[in-house]
Amino acid sequence: MAGKISRRDALKTMMVGGTGLALGTSVFSCNSSAPSAPAAGVPQSSAEGISTKYWESTGDTVSLLGLGCMRFPFMEGSDTVLDQAAINEMFDYALAHGINYFDTAPFYQGGESEIALGIAAVRHPRESYMLATKMSSHHFLQDNPQISAEEIYEKSVALYNQSCERLRTDYFDYYLCHNIGGGSGGGIPSFELRFIRSGVLNWLMEKRQRGEIRHLGFSFHGDYRAFDHFIALHDQGQVHWDFVQIQMNYYDWTYVGNGTDNAKYLYDELVKRNIPVVVMEPIRGGALARVSDALRDRMAQVRPDMSPAGLALDYVASHPGVMTTLSGMSNMEQLIENINTFSPLQTLSEDEQAVMETDIARLFGENRPIGCTACDYCMPCPYGVNIPANLRVADACTSQLNMPNPDGEHDKEYMRKRRLFLNRYKNAMEPEQRAEFCINCGQCQPKCPQGIRIPRELEKIQTLVEKLKRT
Numbered sequence: 001m002a003g004k005i006s007r008r009d010a011l012k013t014m015m016v017g018g019t020g021l022a023l024g025t026s027v028f029s030c031n032s033s034a035p036s037a038p039a040a041g042v043p044q045s046s047a048e049g050i051s052t053k054y055w056e057s058t059g060d061t062v063s064l065l066g067l068g069c070m071r072f073p074f075m076e077g078s079d080t081v082l083d084q085a086a087i088n089e090m091f092d093y094a095l096a097h098g099i100n101y102f103d104t105a106p107f108y109q110g111g112e113s114e115i116a117l118g119i120a121a122v123r124h125p126r127e128s129y130m131l132a133t134k135m136s137s138h139h140f141l142q143d144n145p146q147i148s149a150e151e152i153y154e155k156s157v158a159l160y161n162q163s164c165e166r167l168r169t170d171y172f173d174y175y176l177c178h179n180i181g182g183g184s185g186g187g188i189p190s191f192e193l194r195f196i197r198s199g200v201l202n203w204l205m206e207k208r209q210r211g212e213i214r215h216l217g218f219s220f221h222g223d224y225r226a227f228d229h230f231i232a233l234h235d236q237g238q239v240h241w242d243f244v245q246i247q248m249n250y251y252d253w254t255y256v257g258n259g260t261d262n263a264k265y266l267y268d269e270l271v272k273r274n275i276p277v278v279v280m281e282p283i284r285g286g287a288l289a290r291v292s293d294a295l296r297d298r299m300a301q302v303r304p305d306m307s308p309a310g311l312a313l314d315y316v317a318s319h320p321g322v323m324t325t326l327s328g329m330s331n332m333e334q335l336i337e338n339i340n341t342f343s344p345l346q347t348l349s350e351d352e353q354a355v356m357e358t359d360i361a362r363l364f365g366e367n368r369p370i371g372c373t374a375c376d377y378c379m380p381c382p383y384g385v386n387i388p389a390n391l392r393v394a395d396a397c398t399s400q401l402n403m404p405n406p407d408g409e410h411d412k413e414y415m416r417k418r419r420l421f422l423n424r425y426k427n428a429m430e431p432e433q434r435a436e437f438c439i440n441c442g443q444c445q446p447k448c449p450q451g452i453r454i455p456r457e458l459e460k461i462q463t464l465v466e467k468l469k470r471t
């Protein structure tokens with residue numbers, strides 16, 4: 001694999017003191033020592049037409065749209081067996097149209113995502129795509145809260161090796177300490193156990209030094225105080241974060257969607273330090289695509305030719321510190337639409353961004369859904385409840401202004417919404433997976449990175465369903 005070796009050789013020349021990068025390198029400055037390279041951090045059109053950015057700090061040119069691989073399509077009638085032929089087709093199309101960043105994790109889709117991505121990717125030259133996966137050791141703590149640092153180390157090494165096997169590679173372009181922060185990541189104490197006391201962070205940094213990990217970062221959900229702690233490690237020179245993945249969209253920018261994250265704060269802190277930003281949930285698990293007619297009309301005033309999903313992606317990618325925008329795509333239709341949005345990116349002006357962050361975010365917030373992104377972190381429920389399926393029926397109806405109110409007037413409009421909700425609810429899951437089977441054990445609650453009070457929301461849904469059936 002000649003391409004891989006030359007990439008590593010190039011990498012070695014970039015390494016400084018084992019950290020992989022020189023602290024203080026400007027991401028946004030032009031690379032005057034390499035006249036043939038494009039200006040760093042400025043969107044360029046690739047040969048395929050998609051917008052990319054060259055990052056001086058990493059030496060990579062990355063497509064501004066990345067393929068998030070947590071929502072790969074399943075075979076018809078199955079919710080466990082992935083449709084490999086469809087995934088191969090999506091991968092080939094993505095690559096042919098200039099997407100070169102593919103993000104997965106060991107537990108996405110029960111581990112099937114890594115396997116399917118590996119099968120699809122290995123049919124192409126390794127240097128033609130970049131793989132990102134994660135150290136998802138928060139799962140070890142969820143399974144056994146008493147786990148020792150030694151056990152964490154052993155399991156983490158095994159998980160890393162498993163990712164190599166599944167993704168059919170012996171190096172990762174981007175590797176993340178997964179889900180550190182609050183929520184299901186467990187905050188600072190969990191990070192200390194998972195990565196510091198276990199020795200896993202040192203082990204990962206050694207891998208970076210050897211070129212087996214090209215760039216090391218973390219993905220974050222949670223409280224800004226935890227974020228400050230992780231960034232302080234960078235400032236103090238204990239670890240150099242090459243990139244950081246955060247949840248960012250026009251609603252979370254300052255509207256603080258889940259009560260803890262504030263994307264603007266996180267983004268600004270990263271940009272200050274020239275750390276490239278990878279964005280997750282730019283469409284909030286699809287909620288920003290399924291908007292009300294009123295919101296759609298308002299968005300059309302910003303860009304009449306763009307869909308709500310396209311505008312949400314455009315908003316995120318218009319920020320100069322964003323390296324790539326991960327969208328979890330499930331079919332060719334979504335992939336083609338998203339590629340069109342980025343081919344090339346129609347960067348929003350500051351005024352247009354401001355409208356998105358204020359008027360449009362406020363309008364969305366007025367009919368704010370529960371905010372489930374269907375990440376499945378809370379699953380499985382030991383009592384068989386399909387948590388995301390329940391929550392997302394409510395979310396879809398809320399964000400489309402179709403939520404029936406059984407305590408209001410029972411007019412024609414109510415009857416329409418009632419019928420719509422009950423039909424969607426019936427079709428979304430098997431009867432034994434419905435909210436009524438939740439016994440409020442609370443096991444799912446701490447696992448939700450969005451901070452959703454799951455048992456309470458399920459109870460509300462169950463109450464609503466009962467009322468709707470009676471009216």
Ligand code: SF4
Nearest residue numbers: 381438439441442444
């Ligand atoms: S609280 Fe309800 S949904 Fe959550 S794990 Fe327990 S039974 Fe399942």
Ligand code: SF4
Nearest residue numbers: 372373375376378448
């Ligand atoms: S409830 Fe939370 S953890 Fe569960 S799928 Fe939704 S966002 Fe993810």
